[in-house]
Amino acid sequence: MEVVDHETPSLENGKTDKEVEENANVLQFMDSMDAYLTLIHSLSSTLRRGWLELASARHSMGASRVNTVLLDHTSHPAATSLLVTQDEGKVDSGKPHFTLCKWASSSNENSLFGEKQSSQDKLHPQLRHRGSTELYEEKTSSENKASREVDDPVQKERSKSLSMFGTLVSPKLRAAQLSFEAALETLVEIANMRSEMLCAFDQVNMKLAGRKDEK
Secondary structure (H helix, E strand, O other): OOOOOOHHHHHHHHHHHHHHHHHHHHHHHHHHHHHHHHHHHHHHHHHHHHHHHHHHHHHHHOOOOOOHHHOOOOOOOOOOEEEEEEOOOOHHHOOEEEEEEOOOOOOOOOOOOOHHHHHHHHHOOOOHHHOOHHHHHHHHHHHHHHHHHOHHHHHHHHHHHHHHHOOOOOHHHHHHHHHHHHHHHHHHHHHHHHHHHHHHHHHHHHHHHHHHHHO
16 A cells, blocks of 8 residues: 655645745845945935035035025924834834925925825835836826926925025026935935845844754
């Protein structure tokens, strides 16, 4: 009589599933680290561009018109703030989520410039080799539409913040404002990506510790 061993295949399948999960965790960690380093490089380039634009604006407008003395040092509500919450759907995960709220002084409630949705999307980026062209085009179209809806109040707030430098300001000064604004956005993306990277690293460590305990 032939005896069929049903335990060995199930054990092998269990090991295969565990290896697949471990590989997925390692892949997520490596992808988040790559995205983190890319953002660091992007931040450096954006800041460099912003400082060059500011220097060019000061050269064309004069040092007396672009000076820290002109800044408003009185106490006033911040136009930009940072909201720190727990990752959505994972209250007990301990992983913070950072949301940039820009131009909050605008009377338009939508003047956050879509930062909340944007930062949430960037917190869970798709792996490069798993991207979808149709999904990207649809997302880009919706983001452009939302951007146009809040463009006017945001532009007003930007112009208001530059009014301390005079009525007519150099285009380079406006460009510098946008560059430093983009740098601030990138900093928040870096914070979220670092949170994602550390979470993935903890998952990899937990799997490795579990493997050692089994031995």
